[in-house]
Amino acid sequence: MTALVFWQQHKITQKQRNLLNGHGSGVVWFTGLSGSGKSTLAGALEEALYQRQVRTYLLDGDNLRHGLCVDLGFSEKDRTESLRRAGEVASLMSESGLLVLAAFVSPLRSQREQLKEQIGKENFLEIHVATSLEECERRDVKGLYARARSGELTGMTGISAPYESPVQADLRLHTESDSMEKSVAALLQLLEEKGWLPVW
């Protein structure tokens, strides 16, 4: 069958937008159990970047599920589709020149590999928020673990659905031993090494 849609190559590139902004762009992808600290750390990093005059956007799984992914649940198939959509949005935002922070459980290695492919390895940093299940359950920020233990909630990541830790994350954060400030400093250093921060 002959193709019906064609890729339109436009003139202004990501690199040119980066030059205009004075900083690089890409996707900083936070993965970890519910309650591990993804949103908190991504939010703290975004504040630090704002102070450095870096243009950002924070994509949060919980928020996207109110709109773009409202039709999807938490089966493996639905999670994979939700992550694919989030990956497309993150990729477009990164191309547009933003430094995108993405906070999603993204539980399976195959899903994260897919995201890396979709977004492009050079535009992607994988951050593992490596908080133990015991600690996430102790925090139980949203009461989901209690509901999962009582049997009211099925398919809860870490309890009745799998979480596969990254083997080679670009950075692993330990919220049980390290302060938020220390984690944000490590993230900023990684972004500096990647060349995404302003040079001034």
Ligand SMILES: Nc1ncnc2c1ncn2[C@@H]1O[C@H](COP(=O)(O)OS(=O)(=O)O)[C@@H](OP(=O)(O)O)[C@H]1O
């Ligand atoms: N079964 C189950 N498992 C895990 N999480 C659940 C579940 N049901 C609802 N929630 C809430 O949904 C948030 C995770 O959404 P994500 O889009 O990040 O998940 S995923 O990447 O598609 O796995 C997650 O947000 P965070 O706690 O911020 O991780 C929960 O608030």
Ligand SMILES: Nc1ncnc2c1ncn2[C@@H]1O[C@H](COP(=O)(O)OP(=O)(O)O)[C@@H](O)[C@H]1O
């Ligand atoms: N060092 C730390 N870094 C990040 N979060 C921490 C830390 N210590 C305690 N917390 C707490 O852990 C909880 C993490 O919740 P949240 O950021 O919503 O996690 P997630 O987005 O992964 O579900 C918050 O209540 C936060 O205050």
